[in-house]
Amino acid sequence: xxxxxxxxxxTDGIPLEESLKKAEKKNKIxxxxxxxxxxxxxxxxxxxxxxxxxxxxxxxxxVTNMLPKTYKAMEQWDGKELxxxxxxxxxxxxxxxxxxxxxxxxxxxxLNYEKNGFKSVLxxxxxxxxxxxxxxxxxxxxxxHKRWRNVEYxxxxxxxxxxxxxxxYLKGVDMYSNEDGKIVQVAEDRRxxxxxxxxxxxxxxxxxxxxxxxxxxxxxxxxTLPMKYSNLLMICVLLPFWTSLLVRTASWMILLQQQxxxxxxxxxxxxxxxxxxxxxxxxxxxxxxxMTQILLPFMVLPLYSVMKTISPSLMRAGKxxxxxxxxxxxxxxxxxxxxxxxxxxxxxxxxxIGYYIxxxxxxxxxxxxxxxxxxxxxxxxxxxxxxxxxxxxxLTGVLVIYWIYNKLVGVDNIKLx
Amino acid sequence: xxxxxxxxxxxxxDKSYDGKxxxxxxxxxxxxxxxxxxxxxxxxxxxxxxLMMLAGFETPTNGEIYLDNNPISNIPPHKRGxxxxxxxxxLFPHMTVFENLAFPLRVRKISKEDxxxxxxxxxxxxxxxxxxxxxxGQLSGGQQQRVAVARALVFDPSVVLMDEPLGALDKNLxxxxxxxxxHIHESIGVTVVYVTHDQGEALTMSNRIAVFNDGKVxxxxxxxxxxxxxxxxxxxxxxxxxxxFAGEISDISNGSCKVKLDKGEIIANPISVKSVxxxxxxxxxxxxxxxxxxxxxxxxxxxxxxxxxxxxxHTRVRLNLLGNSEFILKVPNSSQNLDIKLGNxxxxxxxxxxxxxxxxx
Numbered sequence: 001x002x003x004x005x006x007x008x009x010x011t012d013g014i015p016l017e018e019s020l021k022k023a024e025k026k027n028k029i030x031x032x033x034x035x036x037x038x039x040x041x042x043x044x045x046x047x048x049x050x051x052x053x054x055x056x057x058x059x060x061x062x063v064t065n066m067l068p069k070t071y072k073a074m075e076q077w078d079g080k081e082l083x084x085x086x087x088x089x090x091x092x093x094x095x096x097x098x099x100x101x102x103x104x105x106x107x108x109x110x111l112n113y114e115k116n117g118f119k120s121v122l123x124x125x126x127x128x129x130x131x132x133x134x135x136x137x138x139x140x141x142x143x144x145h146k147r148w149r150n151v152e153y154x155x156x157x158x159x160x161x162x163x164x165x166x167x168x169y170l171k172g173v174d175m176y177s178n179e180d181g182k183i184v185q186v187a188e189d190r191r192x193x194x195x196x197x198x199x200x201x202x203x204x205x206x207x208x209x210x211x212x213x214x215x216x217x218x219x220x221x222x223x224t225l226p227m228k229y230s231n232l233l234m235i236c237v238l239l240p241f242w243t244s245l246l247v248r249t250a251s252w253m254i255l256l257q258q259q260x261x262x263x264x265x266x267x268x269x270x271x272x273x274x275x276x277x278x279x280x281x282x283x284x285x286x287x288x289x290x291m292t293q294i295l296l297p298f299m300v301l302p303l304y305s306v307m308k309t310i311s312p313s314l315m316r317a318g319k320x321x322x323x324x325x326x327x328x329x330x331x332x333x334x335x336x337x338x339x340x341x342x343x344x345x346x347x348x349x350x351x352x353i354g355y356y357i358x359x360x361x362x363x364x365x366x367x368x369x370x371x372x373x374x375x376x377x378x379x380x381x382x383x384x385x386x387x388x389x390x391x392x393x394x395l396t397g398v399l400v401i402y403w404i405y406n407k408l409v410g411v412d413n414i415k416l417x
Numbered sequence: 418x419x420x421x422x423x424x425x426x427x428x429x430x431d432k433s434y435d436g437k438x439x440x441x442x443x444x445x446x447x448x449x450x451x452x453x454x455x456x457x458x459x460x461x462x463x464x465x466x467x468l469m470m471l472a473g474f475e476t477p478t479n480g481e482i483y484l485d486n487n488p489i490s491n492i493p494p495h496k497r498g499x500x501x502x503x504x505x506x507x508l509f510p511h512m513t514v515f516e517n518l519a520f521p522l523r524v525r526k527i528s529k530e531d532x533x534x535x536x537x538x539x540x541x542x543x544x545x546x547x548x549x550x551x552x553x554g555q556l557s558g559g560q561q562q563r564v565a566v567a568r569a570l571v572f573d574p575s576v577v578l579m580d581e582p583l584g585a586l587d588k589n590l591x592x593x594x595x596x597x598x599x600h601i602h603e604s605i606g607v608t609v610v611y612v613t614h615d616q617g618e619a620l621t622m623s624n625r626i627a628v629f630n631d632g633k634v635x636x637x638x639x640x641x642x643x644x645x646x647x648x649x650x651x652x653x654x655x656x657x658x659x660x661x662f663a664g665e666i667s668d669i670s671n672g673s674c675k676v677k678l679d680k681g682e683i684i685a686n687p688i689s690v691k692s693v694x695x696x697x698x699x700x701x702x703x704x705x706x707x708x709x710x711x712x713x714x715x716x717x718x719x720x721x722x723x724x725x726x727x728x729x730x731h732t733r734v735r736l737n738l739l740g741n742s743e744f745i746l747k748v749p750n751s752s753q754n755l756d757i758k759l760g761n762x763x764x765x766x767x768x769x770x771x772x773x774x775x776x777x778x
Binding site for chain 1: 473500525569578
């Protein structure tokens with residue numbers, strides 16, 4: 001067969017392919033213009049902040065910018081023995097400017113992160129360096145404090161040379177790179193982030209499970225009840241959506257506190273003694289209860305939309321073919337609702353994993369999640385780069401879950417309504 | 418093996434959904450073993466409700482249904498062993514065709530080899546042997562319907578119910594499926610209760626047809642009897658085409674009667690009238706009235722042609738006859754030259770036994 005196929009021409013002699021492209025070009029431009037505001041919006045509100053977060057989380061230019069001459073001189077130094085005179089001189093000159101500009105404090109803090117005890121050494125140098133004479137800075141600096149003879153301190157400075165670092169990410173999983181550049185765990189009593197990560201996963205998992213267990217019957221009822229009642233029920237399900245999140249969380253505080261309505265009721269029916277009221281708030285229980293209630297609609301709606309499409313005659317067919325109602329349910333009805341279960345679980349899990357306000361208000365110490373820690377670093381310690389790093393870790397975690405989910409269930413099987 | 422006369426028996430069954438209106442009224446119906454009975458009727462006539470009661474998805478408000486002499490009102494659907502074909506097929510979309518057919522066998526804990534054998538046989542019966550691994554969504558409507566039929570039959574039920582199974586198919590496919598279902602029924606001899614509102618379907622397939630209206634069986638008889646000898650004006654109207662005259666009995670004797678119309682008088686066959694003065698509706702099938710009849714007929718009238726519609730194999734002629742301007746004639750398209758022209762006056766004749774005097778409308 002000849003590889004040359006005859007080109008089909010349109011009536012005015014232009015190849016058909018070309019004229020088709022021409023005709024579709026206009027439509028393509030139109031379509032692009034239509035979506036471009038949304039695209040722009042997404043770029044400004046989503047892509048740019050994430051990129052900024054990323055650059056913040058790995059940014060380590062501060063020290064590099066404060067000691068430009070030092071790092072230039074250090075390029076030749078192999079780090080095995082004390083650095084040569086040029087390095088001392090460069091460091092002296094850099095530091096002098098910092099002291100003059102009153103910005104030496106930042107450097108002291110940063111280098112103290114890298115090596116404990118650096119702060120006092122640098123402070124002493126700041127005082128003594130005014131009397132330095134020109135030349136032989138190595139001797140003069142080493143005279144100020146004996147630690148300057150310790151090569152470890154110089155290595156600590158050199159470690160901060162790169163403009164980028166992944167140390168914040170290590171910190172997020174309770175690790176750091178020590179003086180030898182090895183990645184090790186922090187002391188056992190300081191491993192708080194790992195507890196938070198695992199607690200966040202645990203809470204998200206159980207909230208998803210509780211939501212599923214509660215939403216499935218509700219959604220089934222919604223899908224099978226006559227219109228008159230199902231509309232009313234639907235309003236009940238959606239009502240929380242129309243109430244502010246804060247109001248809902250606050251009302252749970254009223255309900256769950258030790259002198260609250262639920263406890264009063266338990267005492268009244270004699271379930272618990274008046275002087276032994278259980279704590280249902282400021283711990284994980286409170287977080288579970290409030291988050292399950294708040295996230296429930298996100299499970300009900302996808303389930304409902306899937307169940308609505310399942311013909312009731314399928315269950316009847318199952319029964320008429322000899323399956324007991326239970327068998328018919330598990331073999332026929334349940335498998336058909338899996339797309340809705342998948343969508344609802346994914347939605348609730350992802351929302352729960354990044355939940356902030358509710359655990360902050362009702363979680364107490366044992367009910368706070370990773371997002372509360374991020375907020376803490378954003379607002380209190382002002383360590384934005386660490387907050388950014390944890391935020392990105394959370395985002396990555398969500399993407400990984402999504403990927404696993406896609407492998408297991410298939411995103412094509414999701415039905416959101 | 419002798420066939421049981423009342424294999425399925427509805428005994429004085431009433432059904433009401435809201436306690437105010439009876440959807441099914443005092444239904445008595447016997448279905449023979451191996452019979453193909455169709456419940457035919459307009460929508461809302463209670464035929465589907467009857468089927469649902471038999472399948473066990475609805476319970477009779479009053480009365481009892483017997484299957485092989487056993488009352489079944491208190492038996493849940495899954496224990497009745499009745500196969501059912503649904504209007505929208507109700508194939509399980511997440512199972513392959515094979516799994517769909519194996520479903521009723523698996524819940525009955527039948528061994529794997531037997532399941533395979535039975536499913537293969539059932540698929541061969543509906544000539545879909547190659548399609549076992551397909552999903553229902555990959556099949557055409559007719560193929561899905563055949564799978565549904567095979568699934569309802571694969572576990573050898575004593576009765577198979579079909580609820581308007583061909584309603585969603587196009588005309589040609591519907592007709593070929595009608596024959597297919599009829600042949601399957603003939604070859605395996607299962608009792609079939611079939612619900613439809615399509616009279617053509619009912620006439621083609623059934624041994625007997627129960628015409629439903631207003632919650633009651635109006636007539637239960639074989640297709641030919643139903644068409645030729647309707648017992649009341651509803652059946653006459655519902656099955657096939659029908660010309661009617663409303664009038665009053667002026668004379669009745671020796672199995673024939675005279676009916677006085679607004680204009681003129683005709684001789685008719687008294688079916689549900691007994692005495693002079695009764696109101697009646699006389700029903701005549703269009704093909705029983707002839708133009709310029711050669712044989713002697715006891716009714717002869719003159720009519721004016723008001724409309725001629727060409728239908729290919731026949732021509733429909735609308736006449737004004739005895740004050741009825743909706744009188745339809747079917748004239749076969751033969752070489753016979755008849756003077757059918759708009760506005761012509763023609764002679765129409767029919768036998769009095771084909772003019773059935775039924776209850777007034």
